[in-house]
Amino acid sequence: MKEIICAACNKGCRLSVDSDLYEVSVSGNECALGRDYAVSEYTNPVRTATFNVRVRGGTAAVVSAKTDRPVSLAKILPASRLLKKLYVDAPISEGQVLFSSLLGEKIIATSSVEKADNNE
Protein backbone atom coordinates (compact mmCIF):
# COMPACT_ATOMS: atom_id res chain seq x y z
CA MET A 1 0.00 0.00 0.00
CA LYS A 2 1.16 3.48 -0.73
CA GLU A 3 0.05 6.88 0.56
CA ILE A 4 -0.10 9.61 -2.05
CA ILE A 5 -1.14 13.23 -1.69
CA CYS A 6 -3.32 14.01 -4.68
CA ALA A 7 -1.88 16.79 -6.80
CA ALA A 8 -4.59 16.83 -9.44
CA CYS A 9 -6.14 19.89 -7.80
CA ASN A 10 -5.07 22.07 -4.89
CA LYS A 11 -7.32 20.40 -2.35
CA GLY A 12 -4.63 17.84 -1.63
CA CYS A 13 -6.69 14.77 -0.62
CA ARG A 14 -4.74 11.94 0.99
CA LEU A 15 -5.08 8.90 -1.20
CA SER A 16 -4.13 5.33 -0.42
CA VAL A 17 -3.37 3.05 -3.30
CA ASP A 18 -3.18 -0.70 -3.16
CA SER A 19 -3.00 -3.40 -5.76
CA ASP A 20 -3.43 -7.09 -6.15
CA LEU A 21 -2.86 -9.22 -9.19
CA TYR A 22 -5.90 -7.90 -10.99
CA GLU A 23 -6.46 -4.29 -10.16
CA VAL A 24 -5.24 -1.12 -8.50
CA SER A 25 -7.59 0.23 -5.86
CA VAL A 26 -7.72 3.80 -4.65
CA SER A 27 -9.37 5.26 -1.57
CA GLY A 28 -9.53 8.71 -0.06
CA ASN A 29 -10.19 10.45 -3.36
CA GLU A 30 -13.04 12.92 -3.55
CA CYS A 31 -13.38 12.81 -7.31
CA ALA A 32 -12.57 10.75 -10.38
CA LEU A 33 -9.56 12.87 -11.28
CA GLY A 34 -7.98 11.79 -8.02
CA ARG A 35 -8.40 8.13 -8.90
CA ASP A 36 -6.69 8.57 -12.28
CA TYR A 37 -3.93 10.55 -10.64
CA ALA A 38 -3.30 7.88 -8.02
CA VAL A 39 -3.25 5.04 -10.56
CA SER A 40 -0.80 6.90 -12.76
CA GLU A 41 1.43 7.87 -9.82
CA TYR A 42 1.38 4.29 -8.55
CA THR A 43 2.02 2.52 -11.81
CA ASN A 44 4.00 4.92 -13.97
CA PRO A 45 4.35 8.55 -12.92
CA VAL A 46 4.91 10.89 -15.87
CA ARG A 47 6.31 14.44 -15.93
CA THR A 48 7.27 16.98 -18.52
CA ALA A 49 10.98 17.34 -17.86
CA THR A 50 12.98 20.50 -18.46
CA PHE A 51 16.72 20.73 -19.00
CA ASN A 52 19.62 22.99 -19.89
CA VAL A 53 21.54 21.90 -22.98
CA ARG A 54 25.02 23.19 -23.69
CA VAL A 55 25.39 25.37 -26.77
CA ARG A 56 28.36 25.68 -29.12
CA GLY A 57 29.06 28.99 -30.83
CA GLY A 58 26.17 30.89 -29.27
CA THR A 59 25.58 34.11 -27.34
CA ALA A 60 24.56 31.97 -24.34
CA ALA A 61 26.30 28.94 -22.85
CA VAL A 62 23.11 26.91 -22.48
CA VAL A 63 19.66 26.74 -23.99
CA SER A 64 16.58 25.71 -22.03
CA ALA A 65 14.71 22.68 -23.29
CA LYS A 66 11.88 20.29 -22.45
CA THR A 67 10.46 16.97 -23.48
CA ASP A 68 7.63 17.41 -25.97
CA ARG A 69 5.23 15.43 -23.79
CA PRO A 70 5.05 14.05 -20.25
CA VAL A 71 7.55 11.20 -20.03
CA SER A 72 8.11 8.42 -17.55
CA LEU A 73 9.77 9.77 -14.41
CA ALA A 74 12.26 6.90 -14.53
CA LYS A 75 13.73 8.34 -17.73
CA ILE A 76 14.33 11.87 -16.48
CA LEU A 77 17.55 11.51 -14.47
CA PRO A 78 19.18 9.24 -17.08
CA ALA A 79 18.20 11.73 -19.79
CA SER A 80 19.69 14.61 -17.80
CA ARG A 81 22.96 12.68 -17.44
CA LEU A 82 23.08 11.94 -21.15
CA LEU A 83 22.40 15.58 -22.01
CA LYS A 84 25.39 16.66 -19.94
CA LYS A 85 27.58 14.96 -22.56
CA LEU A 86 25.94 16.59 -25.56
CA TYR A 87 26.04 19.94 -27.33
CA VAL A 88 23.83 21.73 -29.79
CA ASP A 89 25.02 24.35 -32.28
CA ALA A 90 23.76 27.94 -32.36
CA PRO A 91 21.59 29.48 -33.69
CA ILE A 92 18.63 27.87 -31.94
CA SER A 93 15.08 29.09 -32.06
CA GLU A 94 12.33 28.47 -29.54
CA GLY A 95 10.38 25.34 -30.45
CA GLN A 96 13.23 23.80 -32.44
CA VAL A 97 13.74 20.05 -32.04
CA LEU A 98 17.18 19.66 -30.46
CA PHE A 99 17.18 15.86 -30.27
CA SER A 100 14.58 13.81 -32.06
CA SER A 101 15.12 10.74 -29.94
CA LEU A 102 16.90 10.88 -26.61
CA LEU A 103 15.94 7.72 -24.73
CA GLY A 104 13.10 7.67 -27.23
CA GLU A 105 11.87 11.17 -26.37
CA LYS A 106 11.87 14.37 -28.36
CA ILE A 107 13.70 17.33 -26.76
CA ILE A 108 12.67 20.81 -27.88
CA ALA A 109 14.14 24.25 -27.14
CA THR A 110 12.10 26.61 -24.93
CA SER A 111 14.19 29.70 -25.72
CA SER A 112 16.29 31.05 -28.55
CA VAL A 113 20.06 31.51 -28.73
CA GLU A 114 21.75 33.57 -31.42
CA LYS A 115 25.03 32.77 -33.10
CA ALA A 116 27.98 34.54 -31.49
CA ASP A 117 29.96 36.98 -33.64
CA ASN A 118 33.24 35.34 -34.46
CA ASN A 119 35.67 38.19 -34.76
CA GLU A 120 38.27 37.09 -32.28
Added chain:
Amino acid sequence: MRTDVLVIGGGAAGLAAAVSAAKSGADVTLVESGALGGTLTRRIDESFGTQTFGKLMTGREYVRRYTDMLSAYPRLRVIKGVVTALSADKTAEVVNPKGCFEYKAKAVVLATGSRERSVGMLDVGGTHPAGIMTAGAALKAMNVDGKRIGTRAVVLGSGESGVIATRRLTLEGVKVECVTERMPYPAVSPDIKVYCLDDYRIPLLLSAEVKEIRGDRRVREVVLSQNGEEKTVRCDLLVIAAGRMPLNALYGFIKRGAGGPETDSHCMTSAAGFFICGNALRVRAGADNVSEEGETAGRYAAEYAANGAAAKKAFWLTPSGNVTEVCPRRFIAGEGCYVSVRTSRPIRNGSLVLMNDVGEIVARIGKKSFFPGDETTFYLTADDVNRNLYVGAEECL
Protein backbone atom coordinates in the same frame (compact mmCIF):
# COMPACT_ATOMS: atom_id res chain seq x y z
CA MET B 1 8.93 63.71 -20.49
CA ARG B 2 5.26 63.11 -19.90
CA THR B 3 3.39 59.84 -19.80
CA ASP B 4 -0.05 58.70 -18.62
CA VAL B 5 1.04 55.58 -16.79
CA LEU B 6 4.57 54.94 -15.58
CA VAL B 7 5.22 51.27 -14.76
CA ILE B 8 8.32 50.66 -12.65
CA GLY B 9 9.63 47.12 -13.11
CA GLY B 10 9.26 44.74 -16.06
CA GLY B 11 8.77 41.36 -14.39
CA ALA B 12 5.56 39.36 -14.44
CA ALA B 13 3.61 42.12 -12.66
CA GLY B 14 4.99 45.08 -14.61
CA LEU B 15 4.61 43.43 -18.02
CA ALA B 16 0.97 42.61 -17.34
CA ALA B 17 0.34 46.10 -15.94
CA ALA B 18 1.93 47.79 -18.96
CA VAL B 19 -0.01 45.70 -21.46
CA SER B 20 -3.33 46.19 -19.68
CA ALA B 21 -2.83 49.95 -19.25
CA ALA B 22 -1.99 50.21 -22.95
CA LYS B 23 -5.00 48.09 -23.83
CA SER B 24 -7.13 50.56 -21.88
CA GLY B 25 -5.84 53.31 -24.14
CA ALA B 26 -3.18 54.92 -21.98
CA ASP B 27 0.22 56.16 -23.06
CA VAL B 28 2.56 53.87 -21.11
CA THR B 29 6.23 53.99 -20.14
CA LEU B 30 7.71 50.81 -18.69
CA VAL B 31 11.08 51.10 -16.96
CA GLU B 32 13.17 47.98 -16.36
CA SER B 33 16.81 47.84 -15.36
CA GLY B 34 17.59 44.29 -16.42
CA ALA B 35 15.96 41.76 -18.71
CA LEU B 36 12.21 41.94 -19.28
CA GLY B 37 10.58 39.11 -17.37
CA GLY B 38 12.63 39.60 -14.20
CA THR B 39 13.21 36.44 -12.21
CA LEU B 40 10.97 34.47 -14.58
CA THR B 41 13.77 34.42 -17.13
CA ARG B 42 15.60 32.02 -14.79
CA ARG B 43 12.66 29.68 -14.61
CA ILE B 44 13.06 27.02 -17.27
CA ASP B 45 10.67 24.66 -15.48
CA GLU B 46 7.17 24.25 -16.77
CA SER B 47 5.04 25.73 -14.00
CA PHE B 48 3.35 28.75 -15.55
CA GLY B 49 0.54 29.86 -17.77
CA THR B 50 -2.42 27.59 -17.00
CA GLN B 51 -4.40 30.48 -15.57
CA THR B 52 -3.23 33.23 -17.92
CA PHE B 53 -2.88 31.42 -21.24
CA GLY B 54 -4.72 28.13 -20.61
CA LYS B 55 -1.54 26.17 -21.27
CA LEU B 56 1.36 25.02 -19.13
CA MET B 57 4.67 26.59 -20.18
CA THR B 58 8.13 27.45 -18.91
CA GLY B 59 8.94 30.81 -17.33
CA ARG B 60 10.79 31.90 -20.44
CA GLU B 61 7.98 30.97 -22.79
CA TYR B 62 5.60 32.85 -20.51
CA VAL B 63 7.73 35.98 -20.66
CA ARG B 64 7.98 35.80 -24.44
CA ARG B 65 4.18 35.71 -24.73
CA TYR B 66 4.14 39.06 -22.94
CA THR B 67 7.09 40.66 -24.71
CA ASP B 68 5.46 39.71 -28.04
CA MET B 69 2.35 41.61 -26.93
CA LEU B 70 4.25 44.83 -26.19
CA SER B 71 4.85 45.66 -29.85
CA ALA B 72 1.11 45.71 -30.56
CA TYR B 73 0.80 49.02 -28.70
CA PRO B 74 2.54 51.99 -30.36
CA ARG B 75 1.93 54.14 -27.27
CA LEU B 76 3.81 51.74 -25.01
CA ARG B 77 7.53 52.44 -24.59
CA VAL B 78 10.06 50.25 -22.79
CA ILE B 79 12.94 52.20 -21.26
CA LYS B 80 16.02 50.45 -19.97
CA GLY B 81 17.12 52.19 -16.82
CA VAL B 82 16.92 52.45 -13.07
CA VAL B 83 14.41 54.62 -11.25
CA THR B 84 16.55 56.43 -8.70
CA ALA B 85 13.90 58.68 -7.20
CA LEU B 86 10.13 58.90 -7.14
CA SER B 87 8.18 61.74 -5.61
CA ALA B 88 4.64 62.07 -4.38
CA ASP B 89 3.76 64.32 -7.35
CA LYS B 90 4.44 61.29 -9.63
CA THR B 91 7.75 62.50 -11.01
CA ALA B 92 10.37 59.80 -11.47
CA GLU B 93 14.06 60.15 -12.14
CA VAL B 94 15.38 57.48 -14.50
CA VAL B 95 19.09 56.87 -14.99
CA ASN B 96 20.63 54.86 -17.80
CA PRO B 97 23.91 54.98 -19.77
CA LYS B 98 22.48 57.75 -21.99
CA GLY B 99 21.86 60.06 -19.06
CA CYS B 100 19.33 61.06 -16.49
CA PHE B 101 15.70 61.65 -17.47
CA GLU B 102 12.66 62.91 -15.68
CA TYR B 103 9.24 61.42 -16.27
CA LYS B 104 6.07 63.12 -15.14
CA ALA B 105 3.21 60.61 -14.94
CA LYS B 106 -0.49 60.83 -14.19
CA ALA B 107 -0.49 57.41 -12.52
CA VAL B 108 2.33 55.16 -11.31
CA VAL B 109 2.37 51.36 -11.07
CA LEU B 110 5.00 50.00 -8.68
CA ALA B 111 6.01 46.54 -9.84
CA THR B 112 9.49 46.39 -8.40
CA GLY B 113 9.35 42.79 -7.21
CA SER B 114 11.21 41.35 -4.28
CA ARG B 115 14.66 40.51 -3.04
CA GLU B 116 15.83 37.24 -1.54
CA ARG B 117 16.99 37.03 2.04
CA SER B 118 20.70 36.33 2.11
CA VAL B 119 22.70 34.31 4.59
CA GLY B 120 23.72 37.47 6.43
CA MET B 121 20.09 38.07 7.41
CA LEU B 122 19.80 34.66 9.04
CA ASP B 123 21.03 33.40 12.35
CA VAL B 124 23.65 30.98 11.04
CA GLY B 125 26.98 30.66 12.78
CA GLY B 126 30.43 29.79 11.52
CA THR B 127 32.28 31.08 8.50
CA HIS B 128 30.86 32.57 5.31
CA PRO B 129 33.21 31.24 2.65
CA ALA B 130 32.57 30.75 -1.08
CA GLY B 131 29.86 28.26 -1.96
CA ILE B 132 26.91 30.03 -0.32
CA MET B 133 24.33 31.44 -2.68
CA THR B 134 20.66 32.27 -2.73
CA ALA B 135 18.26 30.02 -4.64
CA GLY B 136 17.71 32.75 -7.22
CA ALA B 137 21.44 33.21 -7.76
CA ALA B 138 21.84 29.44 -8.09
CA LEU B 139 19.08 29.26 -10.70
CA LYS B 140 20.61 32.14 -12.63
CA ALA B 141 24.08 30.56 -12.56
CA MET B 142 22.73 27.25 -13.88
CA ASN B 143 19.99 28.35 -16.25
CA VAL B 144 21.28 31.63 -17.62
CA ASP B 145 25.06 31.38 -17.33
CA GLY B 146 25.28 27.60 -17.77
CA LYS B 147 27.67 27.17 -14.85
CA ARG B 148 28.33 24.18 -12.69
CA ILE B 149 28.12 25.49 -9.16
CA GLY B 150 28.96 22.56 -6.89
CA THR B 151 28.94 18.82 -6.41
CA ARG B 152 27.09 18.26 -3.13
CA ALA B 153 24.57 20.73 -1.77
CA VAL B 154 22.37 21.46 1.20
CA VAL B 155 19.33 23.64 0.59
CA LEU B 156 18.04 25.81 3.44
CA GLY B 157 14.32 26.41 3.09
CA SER B 158 11.52 24.37 1.53
CA GLY B 159 9.59 27.21 -0.06
CA GLU B 160 8.93 27.18 -3.77
CA SER B 161 12.29 28.70 -4.71
CA GLY B 162 14.13 26.19 -2.51
CA VAL B 163 12.50 23.12 -3.96
CA ILE B 164 12.65 24.40 -7.55
CA ALA B 165 16.39 25.03 -7.09
CA THR B 166 16.74 21.55 -5.57
CA ARG B 167 15.23 19.85 -8.59
CA ARG B 168 17.36 21.90 -10.97
CA LEU B 169 20.54 21.13 -9.01
CA THR B 170 19.65 17.45 -9.16
CA LEU B 171 19.09 17.53 -12.93
CA GLU B 172 22.36 19.43 -13.37
CA GLY B 173 24.22 16.62 -11.62
CA VAL B 174 24.62 18.20 -8.18
CA LYS B 175 23.72 15.84 -5.37
CA VAL B 176 21.35 17.56 -2.93
CA GLU B 177 21.97 15.92 0.44
CA CYS B 178 18.88 17.39 2.05
CA VAL B 179 16.52 20.33 2.25
CA THR B 180 15.98 21.84 5.68
CA GLU B 181 12.80 23.51 6.86
CA ARG B 182 12.51 25.48 10.07
CA MET B 183 8.77 24.83 10.40
CA PRO B 184 7.23 21.44 11.20
CA TYR B 185 5.57 21.29 7.75
CA PRO B 186 6.78 21.91 4.18
CA ALA B 187 6.56 25.55 3.07
CA VAL B 188 5.29 24.57 -0.35
CA SER B 189 2.10 22.99 -1.65
CA PRO B 190 2.05 19.16 -1.71
CA ASP B 191 2.08 18.83 -5.50
CA ILE B 192 5.21 20.95 -5.95
CA LYS B 193 6.89 19.06 -3.12
CA VAL B 194 6.19 15.78 -4.93
CA TYR B 195 7.49 17.05 -8.27
CA CYS B 196 10.64 18.62 -6.86
CA LEU B 197 11.67 16.50 -3.87
CA ASP B 198 9.85 13.15 -3.66
CA ASP B 199 10.36 12.41 -7.37
CA TYR B 200 14.12 12.48 -6.81
CA ARG B 201 14.03 11.06 -3.27
CA ILE B 202 15.52 14.20 -1.75
CA PRO B 203 15.19 14.12 2.05
CA LEU B 204 13.25 17.01 3.60
CA LEU B 205 14.18 17.66 7.23
CA LEU B 206 11.34 19.40 9.05
CA SER B 207 11.82 21.49 12.20
CA ALA B 208 15.47 21.64 11.20
CA GLU B 209 17.95 24.48 11.06
CA VAL B 210 21.40 25.12 9.69
CA LYS B 211 23.38 25.98 12.83
CA GLU B 212 26.85 26.47 11.49
CA ILE B 213 28.77 26.64 8.25
CA ARG B 214 32.33 25.28 8.21
CA GLY B 215 35.05 25.78 5.66
CA ASP B 216 37.85 28.25 5.01
CA ARG B 217 37.83 29.22 1.37
CA ARG B 218 34.94 27.06 0.30
CA VAL B 219 32.05 25.50 2.21
CA ARG B 220 33.24 22.11 3.54
CA GLU B 221 30.35 21.04 5.74
CA VAL B 222 27.31 22.39 7.55
CA VAL B 223 25.98 21.52 10.99
CA LEU B 224 22.25 20.89 11.11
CA SER B 225 20.07 20.61 14.15
CA GLN B 226 16.77 18.83 14.16
CA ASN B 227 14.71 18.24 17.32
CA GLY B 228 17.71 18.99 19.48
CA GLU B 229 19.98 16.59 17.65
CA GLU B 230 22.94 17.83 15.68
CA LYS B 231 24.51 16.30 12.63
CA THR B 232 27.20 17.30 10.20
CA VAL B 233 26.66 17.10 6.46
CA ARG B 234 29.56 17.37 4.02
CA CYS B 235 28.83 19.64 1.08
CA ASP B 236 30.47 22.31 -1.05
CA LEU B 237 27.35 24.35 -1.71
CA LEU B 238 24.75 25.85 0.61
CA VAL B 239 21.71 27.25 -1.14
CA ILE B 240 19.72 29.81 0.83
CA ALA B 241 15.98 29.82 0.17
CA ALA B 242 14.85 31.71 3.22
CA GLY B 243 12.12 33.71 1.58
CA ARG B 244 11.94 37.07 -0.12
CA MET B 245 11.10 40.58 0.91
CA PRO B 246 9.25 43.14 -1.20
CA LEU B 247 11.50 45.84 -2.63
CA ASN B 248 10.02 49.06 -1.41
CA ALA B 249 12.77 51.61 -1.03
CA LEU B 250 11.26 53.94 -3.62
CA TYR B 251 8.07 55.00 -1.99
CA GLY B 252 8.60 56.11 1.58
CA PHE B 253 5.68 58.50 1.20
CA ILE B 254 3.11 55.69 0.84
CA LYS B 255 1.52 54.71 4.13
CA ARG B 256 2.18 51.13 5.22
CA GLY B 257 0.55 48.79 7.68
CA ALA B 258 2.25 45.89 9.44
CA GLY B 259 2.18 43.80 6.26
CA GLY B 260 3.28 46.54 3.87
CA PRO B 261 1.21 48.98 1.82
CA GLU B 262 -2.52 48.47 2.19
CA THR B 263 -4.17 48.43 -1.19
CA ASP B 264 -7.76 48.49 -2.29
CA SER B 265 -9.27 45.99 -4.71
CA HIS B 266 -8.00 48.14 -7.61
CA CYS B 267 -4.40 47.80 -6.29
CA MET B 268 -4.35 51.49 -5.41
CA THR B 269 -2.38 52.44 -2.30
CA SER B 270 -3.29 55.08 0.24
CA ALA B 271 -1.53 57.60 -2.05
CA ALA B 272 -3.99 58.43 -4.84
CA GLY B 273 -2.69 57.46 -8.28
CA PHE B 274 -0.02 55.10 -6.96
CA PHE B 275 -0.75 51.46 -7.64
CA ILE B 276 1.26 48.48 -6.47
CA CYS B 277 1.15 44.87 -7.59
CA GLY B 278 2.99 41.56 -7.59
CA ASN B 279 5.82 40.70 -5.23
CA ALA B 280 6.45 44.38 -4.52
CA LEU B 281 3.15 44.33 -2.64
CA ARG B 282 3.58 40.96 -0.97
CA VAL B 283 5.63 37.94 -1.83
CA ARG B 284 3.56 35.23 -3.41
CA ALA B 285 3.93 32.03 -5.36
CA GLY B 286 2.99 31.79 -9.00
CA ALA B 287 3.50 34.21 -11.84
CA ASP B 288 -0.06 33.76 -13.06
CA ASN B 289 -1.45 35.33 -9.89
CA VAL B 290 1.08 38.11 -10.17
CA SER B 291 0.13 38.79 -13.79
CA GLU B 292 -3.52 38.91 -12.89
CA GLU B 293 -2.83 41.47 -10.21
CA GLY B 294 -0.63 43.45 -12.61
CA GLU B 295 -3.47 43.51 -15.08
CA THR B 296 -5.81 44.93 -12.45
CA ALA B 297 -3.27 47.58 -11.44
CA GLY B 298 -2.62 48.57 -15.07
CA ARG B 299 -6.29 48.85 -15.95
CA TYR B 300 -7.15 51.06 -12.98
CA ALA B 301 -3.98 53.12 -13.38
CA ALA B 302 -5.09 53.89 -16.93
CA GLU B 303 -8.54 54.79 -15.68
CA TYR B 304 -7.05 57.04 -13.02
CA ALA B 305 -4.80 58.72 -15.58
CA ALA B 306 -7.83 59.43 -17.76
CA ASN B 307 -10.39 60.48 -15.16
CA GLY B 308 -8.55 61.24 -11.95
CA ALA B 309 -9.67 60.08 -8.57
CA ALA B 310 -13.27 59.24 -7.93
CA ALA B 311 -13.76 58.77 -4.21
CA LYS B 312 -14.99 55.23 -3.74
CA LYS B 313 -16.41 53.80 -0.56
CA ALA B 314 -14.39 50.88 0.72
CA PHE B 315 -14.65 48.40 3.59
CA TRP B 316 -11.69 47.13 5.57
CA LEU B 317 -10.75 43.46 5.64
CA THR B 318 -8.65 42.62 8.70
CA PRO B 319 -6.80 39.33 9.30
CA SER B 320 -7.77 37.52 12.46
CA GLY B 321 -6.99 34.23 14.27
CA ASN B 322 -4.83 31.92 12.18
CA VAL B 323 -5.13 34.15 9.09
CA THR B 324 -1.97 36.20 8.97
CA GLU B 325 -2.46 38.14 5.75
CA VAL B 326 -5.37 39.37 3.70
CA CYS B 327 -5.00 41.12 0.37
CA PRO B 328 -6.48 43.53 -0.63
CA ARG B 329 -7.17 45.20 2.68
CA ARG B 330 -9.73 47.63 1.31
CA PHE B 331 -12.67 46.14 -0.53
CA ILE B 332 -14.37 48.63 -2.81
CA ALA B 333 -18.08 48.68 -2.00
CA GLY B 334 -20.45 47.32 -4.59
CA GLU B 335 -17.81 45.38 -6.56
CA GLY B 336 -16.77 41.75 -6.23
CA CYS B 337 -13.10 40.88 -6.07
CA TYR B 338 -10.58 38.12 -5.44
CA VAL B 339 -9.21 38.10 -1.92
CA SER B 340 -6.08 36.13 -1.00
CA VAL B 341 -5.26 34.96 2.47
CA ARG B 342 -2.36 33.25 4.16
CA THR B 343 -2.62 31.19 7.30
CA SER B 344 -0.11 30.47 10.03
CA ARG B 345 -0.61 26.70 9.75
CA PRO B 346 -1.83 24.24 7.11
CA ILE B 347 -5.59 23.65 7.00
CA ARG B 348 -6.97 20.88 4.85
CA ASN B 349 -10.52 21.43 3.73
CA GLY B 350 -11.03 24.80 5.30
CA SER B 351 -13.42 27.67 4.79
CA LEU B 352 -12.88 31.36 4.86
CA VAL B 353 -14.78 32.83 7.80
CA LEU B 354 -16.04 36.39 7.73
CA MET B 355 -16.74 38.00 11.09
CA ASN B 356 -18.16 41.32 12.18
CA ASP B 357 -16.46 43.55 14.70
CA VAL B 358 -17.91 41.70 17.70
CA GLY B 359 -16.60 38.37 16.40
CA GLU B 360 -19.90 36.95 15.13
CA ILE B 361 -19.56 34.83 12.03
CA VAL B 362 -21.54 36.38 9.19
CA ALA B 363 -20.45 34.00 6.42
CA ARG B 364 -18.42 30.89 5.68
CA ILE B 365 -17.03 30.76 2.19
CA GLY B 366 -15.62 27.97 0.03
CA LYS B 367 -13.89 24.75 0.88
CA LYS B 368 -10.21 24.81 0.05
CA SER B 369 -6.86 23.89 1.52
CA PHE B 370 -4.48 26.40 3.05
CA PHE B 371 -0.71 25.94 3.03
CA PRO B 372 1.49 28.47 4.82
CA GLY B 373 3.89 28.70 1.86
CA ASP B 374 1.16 29.73 -0.50
CA GLU B 375 -1.91 31.85 -0.48
CA THR B 376 -5.46 30.72 -1.01
CA THR B 377 -7.76 32.87 -3.08
CA PHE B 378 -11.51 33.31 -2.76
CA TYR B 379 -13.89 35.37 -4.81
CA LEU B 380 -15.99 37.60 -2.59
CA THR B 381 -19.07 39.32 -3.94
CA ALA B 382 -20.42 42.73 -3.02
CA ASP B 383 -23.03 40.92 -0.91
CA ASP B 384 -20.37 39.06 1.08
CA VAL B 385 -18.63 42.28 1.99
CA ASN B 386 -20.99 45.08 2.90
CA ARG B 387 -19.28 46.28 6.07
CA ASN B 388 -15.87 46.13 7.71
CA LEU B 389 -14.98 42.50 8.36
CA TYR B 390 -12.48 40.29 10.13
CA VAL B 391 -11.22 37.36 8.10
CA GLY B 392 -10.34 34.00 9.61
CA ALA B 393 -10.14 30.40 8.46
CA GLU B 394 -11.39 27.20 10.01
CA GLU B 395 -11.60 23.51 9.26
CA CYS B 396 -14.81 22.27 7.70
CA LEU B 397 -16.52 19.57 9.67
